[in-house]
Amino acid sequence: MTSIATLGSHCSLQVLKGAKDEGFKTILVCEKKREKLYRRFKFIDELIIVEKFSEILNQEIQEKLKQQDAILIPHGTLIAQMSSEEIESITVPIFGNKWILRWESDRTMKEKLMREATLPMPKPVTEPKDIEKLVIVKRQGAAGGKGYFMAANEEDYNTKRNQLISEGVISKDETLYIQEYAAGVLAYLQFFYSPLTGELEFFGVDQRHESDIEGLGRIPSEQQLKSKKVPSFNVIGNSPLVLRESLLDEVYTMGENFVEAAKRIVSPGMNGPFCIEGVYDENAKFTSFEFSARIVAGTNIYMDGSPYYSLLFNENMSMGKRIAREVKIAEEKNEIEKIVT
Amino acid sequence: MTSIATLGSHCSLQVLKGAKDEGFKTILVCEKKREKLYRRFKFIDELIIVEKFSEILNQEIQEKLKQQDAILIPHGTLIAQMSSEEIESITVPIFGNKWILRWESDRTMKEKLMREATLPMPKPVTEPKDIEKLVIVKRQGAAGGKGYFMAANEEDYNTKRNQLISEGVISKDETLYIQEYAAGVLAYLQFFYSPLTGELEFFGVDQRHESDIEGLGRIPSEQQLKSKKVPSFNVIGNSPLVLRESLLDEVYTMGENFVEAAKRIVSPGMNGPFCIEGVYDENAKFTSFEFSARIVAGTNIYMDGSPYYSLLFNENMSMGKRIAREVKIAEEKNEIEKIVT
Amino acid sequence: MTSIATLGSHCSLQVLKGAKDEGFKTILVCEKKREKLYRRFKFIDELIIVEKFSEILNQEIQEKLKQQDAILIPHGTLIAQMSSEEIESITVPIFGNKWILRWESDRTMKEKLMREATLPMPKPVTEPKDIEKLVIVKRQGAAGGKGYFMAANEEDYNTKRNQLISEGVISKDETLYIQEYAAGVLAYLQFFYSPLTGELEFFGVDQRHESDIEGLGRIPSEQQLKSKKVPSFNVIGNSPLVLRESLLDEVYTMGENFVEAAKRIVSPGMNGPFCIEGVYDENAKFTSFEFSARIVAGTNIYMDGSPYYSLLFNENMSMGKRIAREVKIAEEKNEIEKIVT
The missing domain is CATH 3.30.1490.20 (ATP-grasp fold, A domain)
Known part of the structure; x- marks a missing residue:
């Protein structure tokens, strides 16, 4: 029986809750110091305790995962804590396309893929x-x-x-x-592309809350000018947003351009969840400064379903559940190899 | 069998999804350039493709809609793209009161209705x-x-x-x-008034995200003062808000005053969804700078139900679904003429 | 049969809707001027009309409540409108710990409890x-x-x-x-502690919207400097937020430290809902400037369930419903005395 596994951070609760709801066994690779936190959640069937996440590179842990037919869901923590070479060396099946994660990590490659996708970027x-x-x-x-x-x-x-x-x-x-600097309304556009159906789904939008830049607007100019503090951009959390419906066509186009570009230059393409991150200016023109080639933490705001997915599914569907659903469908169709690398 | 129709923009996805969930046939009047977007949504039964929305004024298209017993749901795009005379000339039944849309479009009439409703306005x-x-x-x-x-x-x-x-x-x-300038917490108050029950329902509140004014708070004063850019107010999206419960009584009173005023001066009154738009100042006093006499796009944040509607309905109820529900009830009671113009 | 009662303000709609959904009779102590508002909500079984809330101190009203086996849910309005002595004199059973409300109201006691809980406070x-x-x-x-x-x-x-x-x-x-001044991302951390299970639950996070400070960020520095207005902090509403998952461990630790400290110094401890209020700085370090020892109005944003509770419950669960659920479980276990004071 297939299991769904992930590292204990970022969006692991959402991912494993969704997996459990879809009927999978759930495994968390968990740092010792976080064991107490994750034991609280009954939908996590098994914890593999490690000192640090890089231990997932050890054969022993990979064997454990393989014995349980685990599929590993990659997220921001995997990328932040391991090199591209290390991630690519993992032999446990990784959901989506592990080769594209390198294109997210390296600024030059990232911009190359964004140009290939004709995403408008800041000058x-x-x-x-x-x-x-x-x-x-x-x-x-x-x-x-x-x-x-x-x-x-x-x-x-x-x-x-x-x-x-x-x-x-x-x-x-x-x-x-x-x-x-692209000023305006920040929007993190969350997508899911299914290689099984060939269809792109727009899941939702979030806004990031960064410290201490977010607090700046609450400090009167008079006091700001008396202070020498340079504001910082440390992500603390996320909140929900919907877009003007007239912007959705371009949103889908950007998503599809990204999927097509990824198919061309980094096989098997942009399978599974991804995110295009940017800002809408005063002419409602989008400028993209980043992408994430895997599930983003901003989907956590929609742990019980998003406004846009309520248009596509007649049930509450988080991104974590959508991933698990994709695995389930692939298994039923005997096409698992299409959705993992 | 009755169909629900609307123009493909603004809140059409929400409106037609709600209509489908209530069992109606759904029709979208869709610009050719947006066909691809709207084909993605399976709950849209029929697309009537046009070059531009004003073609809905053509007899041919209106005949098509009438043949399917369509009720047209008006929204911001209808008002933005057609004159009041044009809207009033439409012979397809329009949900709510098409005569009040003129009072939304014309600033002098708008202020007259707001004064009649004793809404506090900026000086x-x-x-x-x-x-x-x-x-x-x-x-x-x-x-x-x-x-x-x-x-x-x-x-x-x-x-x-x-x-x-x-x-x-x-x-x-x-x-x-x-x-x-009324500074404070922006709040767009969304209501639904049912002429069938004579009851006013408070649906929810949203905040608009406008560009590039929203980005201003993230630019340090020192840099702002070195720039000559004049910020703009282009609506990009919406996010959810709930109000202090002690403000709700006044919210309902404002809504009722508006409904009563509309009954007096623009028959048959403010039927269906509407919105009072304003700001709460430091004394929690509301100042209203606009109203919308039809569904607002801010309801899109609640495509799967709003906090306040979860108090009134024991099911997920979007504004789109509420509209369709009203049509359904009117049909059952044989009172369709009460809810359309 | 047990009833759930509360004062008509703050979060009373959420509380009584949750109580009704759990099968309780619901009673609202309602100011005469607000009667019309609350009569709109069918889930409120009985209104006890008063001129002002302090009438709840009258024996007559308390008798009425006791005859119906009422449990009173305390919230911010109770604390704002009555002294600690008055609250403590109420003989109707109060959900949670009425003795801890004094520690919320008095700044010196409040800081003492926060220090006991080792909550980081502003200097x-x-x-x-x-x-x-x-x-x-x-x-x-x-x-x-x-x-x-x-x-x-x-x-x-x-x-x-x-x-x-x-x-x-x-x-x-x-x-x-x-x-x-602690600048950064404001976060109001909402918890529920059950003395029946001995478990702490993290319910959600909200952000407060205060007037007119919230509007400040939308006023260009140039105009701010020309104005002499001192911004104010009047709470108008709330919006949802999720946190970086890597912050959750510390969130639970702070909540548990608070529960433990309360057990030590104000028996029977911090039972039921509470909130730790603060700000995350640019190093993602949390500084707490307040706590609330009862349900906060910020939970109103989650009247139909919160992202974090969707991890713990396979149903929509508001904080109001959670409270009623606790009463129901206590009754089934015959342990009502554990959850009221």
Whole structure:
């Protein structure tokens, strides 16, 4: 009997609850320090306790998972804690396409795939002296928003950069990545693509709540100007959003372009859940600054179903349950190889 | 057998899903360019493809709808794309009161109805020289927030206005409409009034997410002051809100006052869904700057039911489903003429 | 047969709907001026009409409640409108622990319990001259945020204070309470502790929407600086949030520490619903500025179930329903005395 397994973090509760509801055995690879938390949830059938998640690379643990016919659901924690090589070396079947996770992790590859998908991206700024309007300055690699800052011109850039260096947040010789700041309504567009049906489903939208930038709007300008604190972008949580219906056509088009681009350049393509992350400007034009090639934590807000999935399913359907449903259908059709790598 | 029809935009997915769930045949009047989007949703039984929505004024299309005993559900797109005369000329039965839609579209009539309903409104400012505290400057007609701006005094007003003229956003001889800016918590109050039962139902509250004003709070004052960009108010999406329970009594009172006022001055009154849009200030006093005399897109956040409707119905009930339910009950009672115009 | 009773405000609709769904008779102690509102809701079996809520202290009304075997569900309105002595004098059984409500109302006791629970709190600032970074200045007692203000330094403190005195918002000899301002993502953590099972349940998170501080982020800095208005913090409503899953372990730990501390110092402990209120900073560190020792109005956003409760229950479960469920289970087990005081 097939099991569904995942790492204990990010969206594991949603994933395993959905798997249980679909009738699967559920396995959590759980850090020792989090055991108490996850024991609270009765829908988790088995905990494999590890000191750190990278132990999933050990043959012993992989054997345990394989003995139970486990399919591993990848999420943000897998990517944050392991290199692409390590993830690709896992021999337990991984839901979706494990090869595309590398394209999410590497900024150059990521932008290549986004260009291939014709996703509109913020304009890069090559040199600080070229800053003409508001920019956001990012660090290389996934630092989770820590050390990111905004700058209005070159002088402002230098002041902020020097301040963060002196605070030890960034290092002196670190290469920073400057792009035009896209202001507006943040929207994280969540999709599911089924290689079994060849259909793309739009699941929902969330907004991220980041600290301490979110608190900025509640500090009067007068006080802001008296403070030297550079705001940060650490993700704390998510909240729900629906879009103007007239934007949905473009949303589906972007999703399909992404699926098509992934099919062309990273076989077997963008199977399963993914997310296109960006901002709508004052002309309702979307600019995308990231994608996630797997389930995103923003789907947690819809643990009991999303507005858009209530249009597609006559039952409460979380993204975790949708994944498990896909496994179930693949098994019934004897096409498991189509949905895992 | 009765069908439910609507234009393909705004809240059409919610409306037709609700209609299908209530057992109706569903028809979408769909722009050719959006056909692909709407074909994805299996609950839409028939698409009537048009080049542009105004074709619904053609006898041919109206005949098609009448042959299927269609009731047309009006929404924001109908109002945005057709004149009041055109809407009133439609001979397909329109859910609710098509005559009140004119009162929504025309600013003078709108304010008259709001005064009749004793809704508290922001104080108008006659001349730029009378600006004493923060004002919002609006354009005549429904421009969707594009070109709206805030000003703190006359000088500020002139600077901003000139800038928007030079950017081509507003024209030099355009009459602008100045009103005191009501700051606080935005709340869009969604109601349904049933002429069958004579009862008013409070459905829910949403907040609008507008671009790029929403992004403003995430830009540090220091950077804001270095930029000359005038923020805009283009609606991108909606998110859910509940109100302090102690505010509900006044909410119902405002809704009832609106229903009563509409009965008096625009027969047969405010039947079906409507929305009162405003802001709660620091004394929890509500100021209303708009109303919508039909379903609003903010109900899309509750496609699977709202917190307040879960108090009234022991089932998931979207506004779209509520509309269809009303049609069903009217048919059973043989009182269809009470709910359409 | 047991009844569930509560005061008509705050979260009474949710509480009585949940009670009805669990099969209880429902009683609302209702102010005369609100009768019309509450008569709309068919799940309220009986209204006891009063001029003001303090009449619940009258023997006559308490007798009425006792005749119907009522259990009174306490909420914010009870605490706001009655002294601790008055609440403690009520002889109708109160759900949870009525003795702990005093610890919520009194700032000194509140901080004592928070320290006992090792909840991280904002650093207090003893004197205006010691203000080194952004502070929030609060009034003693529950003023609902009215008159609170932020200050960047001593001079700023004096200016703001003098302005609010001259506006009559605060009085000249009022002692103000200064603490370091914790900026970031606001999170109100909602829990339920069952003395029947000895288990703590995490129900959900909400964000409060306060006026007019919420509107501040939508006012450009340029206009803010031209205005002298001091923003206020009057709660208008609530919206939903989920947290990064990696924060949940600490959330449960804080909840358990609070439950344990309450057991030690205010018998019989923190039974039933409670809330820990605070903010996540840029390092995802939580700082708690309040707790509520009873159901909070933020649970109203989840009248039909919360994301986190959908992990624990295979049915829609509001906090109101959870309370009623606890009463039902206690009755079945003949352990009512464990869940009331």
